[in-house]
Amino acid sequence: GAGVSQSPSNKVTEKGKDVELRCDPISGHTALYWYRQSLGQGLEFLIYFQGNSAPDKSGLPSDRFSAERTGGSVSTLTIQRTQQEDSAVYLCASSRDGQAGELFFGEGSRLTVL
């Protein structure tokens, strides 16, 4: 498709399990961003990629969170040993190089940790 694609759209998991969230950006977009949206908390920056490298990982909440991007395209956000406070919508966005202000967002992956 023409937009940013995220999967799964919904994920329910048990506390302590690992989860992987996938993002497929718009073709040709070199920059990719992960945000977390919690109820009433706005959009929290997690990490961004320029190509396959991540210059800024400062937003990752803990060492249980990691992300990678391969081939300058698909990215995976992994949360290990999930906790209830990880429950949120995880949004991915992409942009053309040098125009990061114009982010194109996917519809998000809603994670619920029981």
Next chain:
Amino acid sequence: QQQVKQSPQSLIVQKGGISIINCAYENTAFDYFPWYQQFPGKGPALLIAIRPDVSEKKEGRFTISFNKSAKQFSLHIMDSQPGDSATYFCAASKGGGADGLTFGKGTHLIIQP
């Protein structure tokens, strides 16, 4: 430290009225100020944006007013319609913005018919 403060948290406006959402920022290095609109179950989408070399930008019923000295900017929605009911986020970025946007916490806008 919250770098972009947005108010109000929620807003109810009658159809045809003017909706006004305000944001204030702290980092004087910010040089790009977009507004995003988000409908339930969807990702945010760019609505309108401004750079600090102008004080106002208008696109249809949507206007951004920018006050550089006060480090404030606002979104005005004229002739508000029920279809404008959504959550609105202001944001800011610096230096070309390659490291992404800093978002406000959002305003839940309801336009009553």
